[in-house]
Amino acid sequence: MRVLVIGSGAREHALCVALSSDPAVTALACAPGNAGTRAIAEAAPVDVADPVAVAALATGWGADLVVVGPEVPLVAGAADAVRDAGIACFGPSEQAAQIEGSKSFAKHVMAAAGVPTARSWPVGGAAELETVLDEAGAPYVVKDDGLAAGKGVVVTTDRAAAVAHGHRVLDAGGAVLVEEYLDGPEVSLFAVTDGTTVLPLVPAQDHKRRDDGDAGPNTGGMGAYAPLPWAPAELVEEVLATVLQPTVDEMRRRGEPFSGLLYAGLALTSRGVRVVEFNARFGDPETQVVLPLLETPLAGLLHAAATGTLAEHPPLRWRDGAAVTVVVAAAGYPEAPRTGDPVTGADGEGVLHAGTTVDAEGTVRSAGGRVLAVTATGADLAAARQAAYERVAAVRLAGAHWRSDIALAAVEGRITVD
Numbered sequence: 429m430r431v432l433v434i435g436s437g438a439r440e441h442a443l444c445v446a447l448s449s450d451p452a453v454t455a456l457a458c459a460p461g462n463a464g465t466r467a468i469a470e471a472a473p474v475d476v477a478d479p480v481a482v483a484a485l486a487t488g489w490g491a492d493l494v495v496v497g498p499e500v501p502l503v504a505g506a507a508d509a510v511r512d513a514g515i516a517c518f519g520p521s522e523q524a525a526q527i528e529g530s531k532s533f534a535k536h537v538m539a540a541a542g543v544p545t546a547r548s549w550p551v552g553g554a555a556e557l558e559t560v561l562d563e564a565g566a567p568y569v570v571k572d573d574g575l576a577a578g579k580g581v582v583v584t585t586d587r588a589a590a591v592a593h594g595h596r597v598l599d600a601g602g603a604v605l606v607e608e609y610l611d612g613p614e615v616s617l618f619a620v621t622d623g624t625t626v627l628p629l630v631p632a633q634d635h636k637r638r639d640d641g642d643a644g645p646n647t648g649g650m651g652a653y654a655p656l657p658w659a660p661a662e663l664v665e666e667v668l669a670t671v672l673q674p675t676v677d678e679m680r681r682r683g684e685p686f687s688g689l690l691y692a693g694l695a696l697t698s699r700g701v702r703v704v705e706f707n708a709r710f711g712d713p714e715t716q717v718v719l720p721l722l723e724t725p726l727a728g729l730l731h732a733a734a735t736g737t738l739a740e741h742p743p744l745r746w747r748d749g750a751a752v753t754v755v756v757a758a759a760g761y762p763e764a765p766r767t768g769d770p771v772t773g774a775d776g777e778g779v780l781h782a783g784t785t786v787d788a789e790g791t792v793r794s795a796g797g798r799v800l801a802v803t804a805t806g807a808d809l810a811a812a813r814q815a816a817y818e819r820v821a822a823v824r825l826a827g828a829h830w831r832s833d834i835a836l837a838a839v840e841g842r843i844t845v846d
């Protein structure tokens with residue numbers, strides 16, 4: 429099977445690592461890719477936001493399966509264009525990707541499917557903003573309704589900051605949603621689906637804030653770990669029954685079947701599990717810790733989802749142990765990341781590339797805010813964590829920063845579910 433991965437982050441590097449270890453994969457490409465994916469997959473330039481270009485590349489390269497990593501091409505219709513070209517594609521249609529592309533669409537689907545989520549209030553315009561915030565009360569959760577790469581949400585007890593964020597989104601022409609605040613630890617649970625059958629993967633936890641102790645601004649994600657030793661034993665079965673399957677069934681009922689990766693961002697609140705958000709793709713950086721634990725060959729699984737044959741797929745097999753990934757970010761991330769710095773010590777096992785490129789002299793340079801996702805597995809979380817940080821210590825990148833507490837609260841048993 430010739431497999432083409434679309435995207436250029438550490439999630440795509442992790443996908444390439446897993447795909448390249450599947451004996452069914454005879455050729456692998458990652459477009460546009462990064463300095464890390466180039467070592468194990470062919471590279472090709474492509475504008476991922478252009479569905480016609482993505483489909484043309486897939487056809488020209490002779491792909492049997494296209495795996496779309498990021499949300500931007502999905503929301504633009506890349507999966508539809510690839511399927512129209514007669515090639516199997518892992519990823520939802522443009523319509524179905526609205527579950528991530530529009531938070532209000534996701535809320536409608538959840539309401540129709542009876543899926544538990546935060547109450548939300550759409551804001552009709554600037555004049556309504558403060559009234560809506562006061563109705564919802566503190567802590568305030570103010571969201572850009574559209575795609576914002578994880579940076580469209582402000583959660584704060586500071587009313588002025590909440591008002592300012594709402595105005596910023598409205599002034600930029602966006603729509604604002606105010607939400608009920610959800611307490612409790614967060615879980616990212618991925619499910620592979622062909623639109624009917626739903627296979628959940630192992631739960632993971634992301635660390636969204638920039639700094640240790642969950643301080644600082646929200647980012648795309650600073651690190652992750654899996655599995656979750658503190659999660660209730662029945663969590664996956666419960667979320668499958670109350671969130672994932674009803675959502676997939678509702679999408680099919682609407683005539684917009686969702687196939688690909690349904691990512692449920694959950695809060696385990698004192699009143700039960702609530703959906704914080706859906707994404708229409710593998711999470712980044714959670715994928716970097718989920719895939720190393722998956723023993724089932726990945727290409728066969730994704731191909732089954734892309735071709736509607738997941739019901740015949742054998743049950744997933746998982747490795748024992750745990751995985752931890754630590755994101756090494758560029759100076760200035762997330763506000764204004766500096767790029768172009770040389771990166772060394774980044775070619776060892778488990779060092780997944782996110783924002784990197786190779787210059788004309790062959791030097792690897794930073795090319796994005798999140799530069800590397802340094803990943804390790806171990807017999808347990810503590811061992812995986814230690815191994816990941818040992819690998820981080822070998823990386824050289826001027827101005828780099830990373831959190832030193834990825835998976836620490838879980839290792840120390842400080843996470844509790846009411």
Ligand code: AMP
Nearest residue numbers: 546569578581583607608609610704705
């Ligand atoms: P989102 O872009 O919707 O995933 O939100 C980004 C992050 O903001 C989430 O991972 C949560 O940490 C936080 N967040 C979003 N919605 C809520 C909410 N209703 N209550 C508390 N925290 C939230």
Ligand code: GLY
Nearest residue numbers: 634649711712713
């Ligand atoms: N880790 C957050 C996301 O992928 O959206």
